[in-house]
Amino acid sequence: MNESRSALERKLRDHSAKMAVLGLGYVGLPLAVVFAEAGFDVVGVDPDAKKIEAINAGQSYIGDVDGAQVARLRKAGKLQATTDFAALANVDAVSICVPTPLRKTGDPDLSYILSSTEQLAKQLHPGMVIVLESTTYPGTTRELLLSKLEEVSGLKVGKDFYLAFSPERVDPGRTDWTTVNMPKVVGGITQACGEVAALWYSQALQTVVPVSSTEVAEMAKLLENTFRMVNVGLVNEMALMCDRLGIDVWEVIDAAATKPFGFMKFTPGPGLGGHCIPIDPLYLSWKLKSLNYTARFIELASEINTNMPRYVVDRVQEALNEHGKALNGSQVLVLGAAYKPDIDDLRESPSLDVIALLRQKKAQVSYHDPYIPHLDHEDWTLDSVADPLKAAKAADVVVVVTNHSNYDYPTLLKNSKLIVDTRNAFGQIAKGDPKVVKL
């Protein structure tokens, strides 16, 4: 083992290594906090000055991170934040947690990975370990990061510095599986890279799962998310088929879920949301297109899932029609805007498409979400109504898009004229009630 590796490993083992997290969002901030809690000196680097200000003031802007913990780590001098990438000059270990969205064309937007890598390359020094956490297509760590880091620094991977990929699996709002206890897959460019990265991560995370390469680690994440996307697509299509057949899809799913093996329960809904499931599989299909291969399951599931908001609006229109009303001019209250219950994450939420389509059909749309006070669409803005019960009473139809657990469903049921429930939020209490239309 060369001297720079053994010095780095020593610092990782005794937690005297200084580390940086690039990108302090839903993934980066919890990671920074977990390592600071384990005793490392952590600096977060993010171009968003508001986030930096908040952290340095001892505040958290992520639901899963406790503000008091940030304040305590700040006070203890374990956590700092800056917009200045020069901070990387003094660190031994760097996690990259920047966004990987899609462009308007549907192609991967790698600009955040590229810009953070360029900044990092300028500060790369011998004895450094770098882990990319952003979800991306297989080959990114080797093709984009490695080539840039070696070219700019003149250093050699596996000898002077260590590079690995470790996918993040955080599920916002979840409390049983968190950054600390979620098993963490780690694959290096070389064997030494994988070993150093696994050693580092095992200092603060409970279970590290080493794999043989960055490509295996990148692809494992895409398998996980594609599995989810395809199964959601399947169950959404089940909902469409059950509608044609006049069968309650929710009862079918509950019945199937009594099988003790070989079945995993997924539920239909108004469409996919969040930063991962609707997007990540498209990174894989994009990469495969360049190899003249069509990722058929991904394309099909994506088509079905993308059409769900339109299907929901059709159901609203039909339900109003049954009550002798047109969607045009009707008052529609959308309940819930976040992409899933009990969180404030609006990214890729189908609620935006549902509201946009309702507005296109000239409905008078209002919405309520206890976690999202304001919606900013390209073409319109809306404020959450103050009182959902009062708004439900006034509405011609209430459309449940997100089944937040703090809604008073029995009272909403009593006070609404008509409900389209895309999440089976009313469940048994609405059984047989003709004013509740389920997906």
Ligand SMILES: NC(=O)c1ccc[n+]([C@@H]2O[C@H](COP(=O)([O-])OP(=O)(O)OC[C@H]3O[C@@H](n4cnc5c(N)ncnc54)[C@H](O)[C@@H]3O)[C@@H](O)[C@H]2O)c1
């Ligand atoms: N949010 C999730 O639930 C989740 C789960 C698993 C994986 N991921 C993946 O993790 C990655 C990060 O996701 P996120 O949800 O934390 O995103 P986020 O948007 O919440 O946070 C990303 C942060 O990176 C910052 N940033 C942008 N450019 C930067 C740069 N050049 N250098 C440093 N920081 C920069 C942004 O200002 C932002 O604060 C994505 O690839 C995502 O797919 C997210």
